[in-house]
Amino acid sequence: MAIVPIYEFPHEVLRKKARKVKKLDDSIHRIADDLIDTMQNAQGVGLAANQIGILKRIIAIQLPEEDPRIYINPEIIAKEGEREVPEACLSVPGYTGIITRSIWVKAKAWDREWKDVRIRADGLLAQALEHEIDHLNGILYMDHLSEHQKLQKVEPETNLEEIQEED
């Protein structure tokens, strides 16, 4: 387990598509542990493997007051609605922006025991799932900014969380 560097925009690894994990072995558990340690150290809500330079479809998410979750090969299988939310990213430090996300999503993935999991989420978990799965596809949150919106600079001390919760 280790805290590893987080790659920052415009590093090209953030624009690459991550590959499916085909079998669960020690190397996948190591990546999962590194994701959790690095996410927690940065006080983020989520982290995708691309952000630590690994092109495998693995994400970590940790909601406030909850245990960290690992999702392997996660996929959004249904989503509905639109809402505007403030968002930020550990790979784009110092900025935040208002973007459009779904009201709820359904996702499927494997967990660390290689068990099939289904997740129906709204609120911050839905936003985190969309944000982290986007990373696996080389998409960054500012790609979702609408035409008249811009990224805003924020003070470093207010940018501790990767995704800011809606009021």
Ligand SMILES: [Zn+2]
């Ligand atoms: Zn991010």
